[in-house]
Amino acid sequence: MNRSGTLPAPPRRTRGIVLAGLAVLGLASAVFAVRRPLMMSAPRCLAGRWHGCYDTFNGVVLMMLVGLPLAALVVWALAHRRRAAGVSSAWRMSLAEVGMIYGTVPMVWLTMMPGPGAGIVPGRVSLVPLRDLATMGPVGIGGNLLIFAALGFFVPVRFAALASVPRILALGAGCSVLVETTQYVLRLDRVSSVDDVLVNAIGAGLAALASRHWWATTRS
Template sequence: MRAVLAVVCVAGIAYVLRRPLLMAAPQCLAGRWHGCYDTENGVLLMMLLGLPVAGLVVWALATARRRRAGGAGTAWRLSLAEVGMVYGTVPFVWITMMPGPGAGVVPGRVSLVPLRDLATMGPLGIAGNLLIFAALGFFAPMRFALVASVPRVLALGAGCSVLVEVAQYVLQLDRVSSVDDVLVNAAGAALAGLASRRWWRSGEGIEHRAEQVAG
């Protein structure tokens, strides 16, 4: 049932974004870097197209774990969490790290006043910032018992966001390193963690079982 719901959600997102995604389709399908991997539409399109491959990786990892340990439920949970938090995070971080037109020329800019930039983000900007570490917040507590609490998921999202903002500033990507980005990114991770709480709340000992599987 959960798999069907996930497929429906992905299909709904693809339908809503079909027009901008199709704009990058010719360049992506032709294997061109410019116009595909250096655009938000192209990265999202390739992310959607790569979902079957990600599913195969989950299946391969779960099958290998199940053969060694015999625990089908744990094997699938660990494998899905590992692939999900990487596959659902890297593309959004890639988009965030895309350089602006003045990259390398315009000095790094910092905004440290909380909530000042929030009003200028707009609904789409806020939604995008919520999604950047949502997969990490959703899946990390399912994989690592150490972060299986809302404050820790919040701290994880905030820490990763700070690293991204610092990188944007140091690399002079013509982006504003804003404290509001950190706040919204961390909130997105925490909200996603709450959404997956039913699967990690009673999952104490996952880390110990994972070590047994690896051994």
């Protein structure tokens, strides 16, 4: 009888539950830390008012949090339908599809909010690399890292063809160029900066590395 002292590796489901629990705990802690600014927009958002809700950072983040149960329901519905059809990795595919959209659209919406001089001030472009990093500050850099983080995290989980860091960096840079170009064309009183593109792409790449264990493969 083999009485080896080596303990068996924890099952994959257990690891998933632990990681999901840690993610929920982290999200709850972040919400608790910023609860007061978020609640300032709650009356306008609950009343369905555009001004003061969807045109503010606090309002968009609040509505994103409120919509989490609906997003979870969509994940469950997609996974249930795929499992009934015999599709493998139904939960992973469904979670990745909803996650990349739900985590990216609100962030892009925030970057497209017009400034006070929108439509009046001509578009501004900054093409010198690393010149604007000093003016961004920690909050600005952190925000730019998060814009395409969900895209970078979930795209390689869903699409094996994009499951590599260079491809995710290229995807993040391409999406960022599209956003910066749109800001310039629509004259949103924002600076279209090459540093935004660089930081956005780096954020997508770092997020992709964080999901490396769950990347899709050609075989799957």
